[in-house]
Amino acid sequence: xxxxxxxLGPTGVGKSDISIQIAKHFQTxxxxxxxxxxFKEISIGTAVPDKKDLEEIPHHFIQxxxxxxxxxxxxxxxEALDLMEALFKKVNPLLLVGGSMLxxxxxxxxxxxxxxxDAKTRKLVNDWYEENGIDALKQxxxxxxxxxxxxxxxxxxxxxxxxxxxxxxxxxxxxxFRTNVAKQRxxxxxxxxxxxxxxxxxYERINQRVVSMIKSGLVEEAREVYPYRNLNSLxxxxxxxxxxxxxxxxxxxxxxxxxxxxTRKYARKQLTWFRRDSQIVWFEPHQVxxxxxxxxxxxxxx
RNA sequence: GGUGCCUUAGCUCAGUUGGUAGAGCAAUGGACUGAAAAUCCAUGUGUCCCUAGUUCGAUUCUUGGAGGCACCA
Numbered sequence: 314x315x316x317x318x319x320x321l322g323p324t325g326v327g328k329s330d331i332s333i334q335i336a337k338h339f340q341t342x343x344x345x346x347x348x349x350x351x352f353k354e355i356s357i358g359t360a361v362p363d364k365k366d367l368e369e370i371p372h373h374f375i376q377x378x379x380x381x382x383x384x385x386x387x388x389x390x391x392e393a394l395d396l397m398e399a400l401f402k403k404v405n406p407l408l409l410v411g412g413s414m415l416x417x418x419x420x421x422x423x424x425x426x427x428x429x430x431d432a433k434t435r436k437l438v439n440d441w442y443e444e445n446g447i448d449a450l451k452q453x454x455x456x457x458x459x460x461x462x463x464x465x466x467x468x469x470x471x472x473x474x475x476x477x478x479x480x481x482x483x484x485x486x487x488x489x490f491r492t493n494v495a496k497q498r499x500x501x502x503x504x505x506x507x508x509x510x511x512x513x514x515x516y517e518r519i520n521q522r523v524v525s526m527i528k529s530g531l532v533e534e535a536r537e538v539y540p541y542r543n544l545n546s547l548x549x550x551x552x553x554x555x556x557x558x559x560x561x562x563x564x565x566x567x568x569x570x571x572x573x574x575x576t577r578k579y580a581r582k583q584l585t586w587f588r589r590d591s592q593i594v595w596f597e598p599h600q601v602x603x604x605x606x607x608x609x610x611x612x613x614x615x
Numbered sequence: 616g617g618u619g620c621c622u623u624a625g626c627u628c629a630g631u632u633g634g635u636a637g638a639g640c641a642a643u644g645g646a647c648u649g650a651a652a653a654u655c656c657a658u659g660u661g662u663c664c665c666u667a668g669u670u671c672g673a674u675u676c677u678u679g680g681a682g683g684c685a686c687c688a
Contacts, residue, residue: 324652347652348650348651348652348653349652358652359652383649383650384649384650385649385650385651386648386649386650386651387648387649388649389649390649412652413651413652414647414651415647415648415649415651415653416651418648419648419649423648424648424649425648425649427648427649428649429649430649435650466646466647466654466655466656468654468655468656469646469647469654469655469656470654470655471650471651471653471654471655472647472648472654472655474650475648475649475650479649490648491648492648493648545650545653546650548650548652548653549652549653550652551652552652553652574640574641575652576652577641577642578652579652581642581643581644582651582652583652585644585645585646586646586647588645589645
């Protein structure tokens, strides 16, 4: 059976570099699992690999969408699995690299088949919520889907909104779509986690990376997309803070501080998510030879 | 040199009519099923600048000192 090597870890830890070295060693290609590197209009703030690396190793799902496109994790699942099937005909193992937790899990475990919400329904439900508030939303969910109501976080309006949307368009309970069963995949998965034991060093790297993004022209890039700031794809660290600066609600230095802080928070949140996954084998960024060894061993066993 | 104000959590600051203290931010932990770099939840942290008084008891009042800021010389 073919093998998918998943390289994951917190933002800024050096996944791109490491995965390119691994890809070279195995003479293979890289599938990105990064929910923001899809978008071609935002490259500096999302830290896409540089041109040289992209030319050296084929990368997929990088800069292949527009911020104006509607995209979600389910579309990614379908497209990525199709592509993987094709790529496995010529290479093995294949690399999946990224830090977007839900996107990684969707490739490894799958996601339930839930109807996609159309823009009209989304707007309708959203507007209704804006007008009526969270208590009304809770009440409505309780009527439509009491089972989901009993398990959902009742402070989290996004979760509840989505459930309500799905109930409305499908005429079924949202909870009836949730199976909680992992999908079988036609490949083995090896999960390699990259982390820095000393979180202070990770945070320093993050802070420095933000400074170098600014030097590379992040402010100008953000200004280009500022007119479309309400797009979901731009609800992104590195851009939303600069939008506040453009609005005049904070200084540039304050915006940069906020980008650094929010990136650190994101890294922490990623680590929280990854911690519960016992399949991950963890390495420090300098351990590329050990990582390759580990992959070799596991592939021979399987 | 004089006068006034300030010194409390990692940071910015509340507050205690005298009974050893609390917000925001940061930090940390957690949740997560088509918006996920999103969204949501939880948790601390203290020589209350030092000193000597008054007091049963002082971070709070008083004396002296240190540091900071402002104004006047």
